[in-house]
Structure formats: structure tokens, C-alpha cells
Amino acid sequence: MKVRTLRFLLRKEFLQILRDRTILGMLIFMPLIQLLVLANAVTFEVRSASMYVIDRDHSSASRDVVTRLTGSGRFVPAGSSATTREADDAMLERRADMILVIPANFERDLVRDRHAPVQLIFNAENGAAAGVMTSYANAILASSANEFGARINPTPVARLSSDGSLVPVPGHPSIDLQRRGWYNVELDYRQYMVPGILVVLVTIVGTLLTAMNIVREKEAGTLDQLNVTPIDRSTFIAAKLIPLWTFAMADLIMGLIVARFVFGVPMLGSLTLIFFAATIYMIGALGIGLWISTVAETQQQAMFVTFSLLMIYLLMSGLFTPIRAMPTWAQWTTQINPIAHFVALMRSVLLKGATMRDVAQHLLALTGISAAVLGIAVRKYQKRSG
């Protein structure tokens, strides 16, 4: 490798990138837009469902159930009728996510038998959302039943103590359960997603631009010209990778600033550790781009291969859905997925303040993967016209 040659080549690469408006857009605006949109869009959180009511009882108990459900804000009224047909229509027209059916004699059964059924019909296409809404409904129905029970048959479970607080009547064993959520007290989903999204951004920039950059020279024929010069392989590759690595790291810094000041991501751990890990990770990400550029002949192909690969890697990285919810074979594949390791590392360090020792396993895996990928890519890269 000749340092002088490398310097000239680097100058050329930097000039070429900075001159191209499109590339600059890809480097600056695409990551920013992605970060802002993704951070807000990527959430499974279900806040409310629209509810259609069929009340066949028209009693104070049935009205109480409806009022409690809608009063919680979780169930937005979407109409009511006496017939199933209209409710069905509402669901099929997507005006209602669920139908609540209160059968006749609901109140009478509650008083006489101490239990009475209601029917909850969900549009369960989105199974996860239906599950969440079910648990909300269950909790509200249980509290409604308790209150009703207390009204018709009051039994003391607590008495008022001298300082005004409620004290359970002795003899009733009870557990005072306190719950704490560590690391994300406000349960802000964006704080969890933003570190992961940063990984996506730098990966797309690094991998895609590397692949496209070299294939573009192939398409334009300038690669052949470079191949007949005395520049050796490693100098050429270094000249191609260093500028893109620099820009990817710049994107990471930009992203971290936005994460800190726009989304309030805590950043408990060491930023040096983040940059150290990012350096290793980016070598692998750029290596994949280099590898793609050796097999792709056109920019269209390069882009398409990159997107398909990244999409699979991303979906299997634990970024959107937890790795431990995957089947075992899929969990194993995440071990060789650099995105999975880097996402886990970013989250641990930024949100939990993990130290080098805590994330050693991810760092080692990243080093291994990056070395392997770069090795293969450099080996596959032949200095000849394709």
C-alpha cells in the first residue's frame, strides 16, 4: 500500500462525494428524515379501540359497564344499536374495532347468580392489539363487578385508621406489590427505538453507498481505467472505504445529537465505547457493501441486493421485535447478524449504562464478523474487468 497514492485517491473520492448533490442528500437528509419519521412511526403501542355497543339489558348495571369502558379513554364509542346486523356492518366497514354485547337480564343475573356474561367481539386481524385491548377490558370489567358487588353486599376489607389512611382488616393476608420499570421510567417507546434506528441509518449509508459507489465506476467504465493503473488492491479498497466510513461516523454523531436533544435519549453509558463499537461495526457494514459490489454488475442490481439483504438482516435483528420472542432457530441466526449485536450494544450502553465488560460478548462477535466479512470481500475483489 502506498501512502502517497492513497492520499491522492482519497482526495478524489472525497471530492466526488461532496460534489454530488444526490449523495449529499443521501448522507444528510435521508438519515434525518428517517430518524424523525421512524422514531414516531415504529410503535406497536395500542392506545384505544373503537367500540360498538349492543345493550340488550338497559339496566343501570349495563349502563355502568359501558360508561366505565368509554370513560377509561381506551374504548371510544362508535355507535350502538339493538341488532347484531348493524354492529356487524360497523365492524366490516372498519368503524368499530370491537363489539360489546350485554345480554338481557344482565343485572338480574349479577344480583341473583353473582356472575353474568358479556360478549366481547374483536376484529382480531391485528392479534397483538386485540390481546392488549382484551386485558384492558378485563381489568375494567373486574373493577366494575367489584364495585357492583360492594354496592349490593358491602363487606369491610379495610378500615380507616387514625391518620386517615386505609388499613386492611387484620386476618386478611395481602401483598403490597410495588412495581418499578427500570431504564425507561416514562415508558417512552421512542427512547427504546431511537438507538436502534441510528444503527439502521449508518448501515444503510455505509453498505448501500459502498456497493453503489464501486458498481457505478464499473458501469461508467472508470473502474477499468483504475484497474490498469499501478494502484494495488488494498490501496484502492482503502481509498473507497475510508471516505464512506468517515461519512457514516459523521451520520452517527449527527444522529446521536438528534437522539439526545430531540428525543431525550438518556445516554447513560460511555460515548467512547459507542464510537469504538461503531468503528468495528462499520468496517463490517462497508465490507458487506464491498462484497455486494463484487457480484453486482449494475447499480440497479447493487441496490436491489443491498435492500433485500438489509431488510432480512433488519427484520431478524431484534430491532422491531424482541429476539427472545423468535423461534430457537431464528435466535441462533442472530448470533451471526452484526446488526443484532450492534443494536443490542447501543441499547445497553445508551439506555442502561452498560460498560465494556457488560457488552464484551457483542464486541467480540462484531469484531469476528467484521474481520470475516472484510476478509472475504477483499479476497473476492479482483482487479480485472468483469
Add this chain to the structure above:
Amino acid sequence: MMESRRSALRAFVVKEMRHIMRDRQTLTILLLLPMVMVVLFGFALRDDINQVRVAVVDPAPDYATTALRSRFAGNPRFEIVGTARTIDGVESLFRRGGADLALVFSPGFARSLGDGTPARLLLIGDASNPNTGSAMTAYATAVIASYEAELGAVGRRVRIVPELRMRFNPTLESVNLFVPGLIALVLTLVTALMTAISLSREKERGTLEILLVSPLRPWQIILGKVVPYLLLAVANVVTALLAAWIVFHVPFRGSLTLLLVSSILYSLVGLSLGVLVAAVTSSQRAAMLAAVVGTMLPSTLLSGLIFPIASLPGWLRIVTFVVPARWFIVIARGIMLEGVGVRYLWRELAVLTVMLVVLLVAAVRRFKPRLA
């Protein structure tokens, strides 16, 4: 004259087909991608953690703490990863990602239960992921509540018994939700993205100018470019449906014809978008950037494909109205899962038709037969 133009168009379509068929690599990916994605979405994308790892901190074990611990140990959803006397090690365990929950007993747990004072118990969850964090805490709370209920002489409480009916997806399979959306994504990829790049490539290479001086009219050039991708799109819909049906038994309750017609309508919208993108951009890379930002990202993120539209903040929800995939996904889900027909889907179909007309007019206008 008319006759020769028509045969010229046919020859042009054949030429374009050959272009696509010759690029084996892209073609393979295009045909395999829908199947791979159906499998990934079906097997791997789940949000429900079935193995919750619990760390127990029990400073003074007694019969009550042992009983509650064995409840957790015996529950298949939980796995006890460690028991300690003090809380010191818990934090580093959480940081390493070694545990999801910590169950912290206070000393004298059994005694408190016996004399009726509340027995204190602390449940710490790793809430860095708020969704799974709250879900896991809720599972554990249920175990504790059932233990508490058994301890106390809980009398004949009044209960409202909810009967649940999960319509359209009784087993709550996430794959059922994803497959219709996946079709939208694949169609967007094949139509909008591929057309944009392929057209702008001809622009960049100068071969488009050769086409422009040929006797073909501009609309014929566009048509010739578009028809092969349309065929590919239909093939993709069929393979995705087959993969979904064979591997996951995803139901198909409605009319296949209606789905294919809607897919073609949606593909035409995508193709017009692709042509428009190619017309307004000057290089392949610019076209690609515009196509990715303008079509792929919204189709994935702002369409309800993975993340429900109802969860989006208000301003983003308004943006989704101009995303064609959002409307197509409603149609595809309606046909496949609910088995409804035009009666319930005419609004979405109308929106797509309007989009098609607007985009088509814009695309043909911008695509001028002119040398740059």
C-alpha cells in the same frame, strides 16, 4: 401505419421482457423475496415473549417466599435465572441483559402475611423496551395476584364473565396480519422502485434518446416499460399467496379475482409513481433515493403494514392518507381475512383509482420526448 406501430410496441415489450429475464440475479431475488419475507414475518416477527427470566432477591427465605417462588418456577412462562440474598447483583444482571424481571421480597414476608399487615414485595422490570417490559410485569402480577387470592378467603365475589370472540383471526396469528401487507410491499418494490430505476438507467446511459427517436410514441415507451413489471407483479402476488397458504395456512376468505384486480390497480399506481420519479430525476441514484424515500419507506412504515396506523401521532396519521399502500392493505386484508367484497371496499378502491388517474396524468406530462 397503426399496424406497424402496434407490432413495434409488441417488439418493444418483448425486448423489455428479455432485459428482465436476462438479469438472473435480480429476477431470482424478485421471485424469492416474497416467499422469504412471508416466512420471516410468519416465524420470526412476534412480540410475545414466552420465556421471562426472573431474578429472585430473597433476604430471609420463609415458607411464603418459597411458595411464591415455586409458583414462578412451576409456571412454564417463567424461568428463574438466579436467587440472591441482596439486591446488589441485580443491576449488573439487567445491564448484561441476563434477566427481565427481579422479584424482591422484604424480610419477614410470611410473618406479615400471617398477622394481616401487607407483605411488601417489589417487582422490577427491565422497561427499556416498554412494550415487553409492561407485558412481562403484567404476567408476573397475575401470578402474584392468584397466590394472594388463594391465601385469602376470597368470598363469593361478583364477577362479570367476558366471553371473547376473536373474529377473522381466532388464533391471533401475526402472520395473518402481515401477509396482505407484504403483498403491498412486494408490489411497491417491483413496480415503483424497479420502474424508476430501469427508466432512469436508460436516461443515464442515453439509450432512452435512441428510443425517443424511434417511431414509438412516449406513451408506448412507458407502456412497454410497464407491462413486463406488471406481469412480474402478478406472479409475485401469486407466489406470496401460495407461500402464505402452504406454510402458514393463512386463510383466504374472499374473491381471488377481486384481489388480483385490486393488485393490478395498485401496481398501476406504483408503476405511475415509478415513471413519475424517473421523469423528474436526473440520475439513477437520484431516482433511487426518491423512490426509496417516496415509496418504499412510506409503504413499510406509514401503511399499517407492521405498525398500526392508530398508534401514529396525529400529524403522521394525516400523511398516511396519501400513501397508496395504506388503502391497498385495507383492501387486501378485507378480502383475505374478512372475506368482504366491493360493498365494503369501494371507498378504498375509489381512492386508488383517483390516485392512479392523477399520477398517470402527471407522469405522462412530465415524461417529455425530448433530449436533455
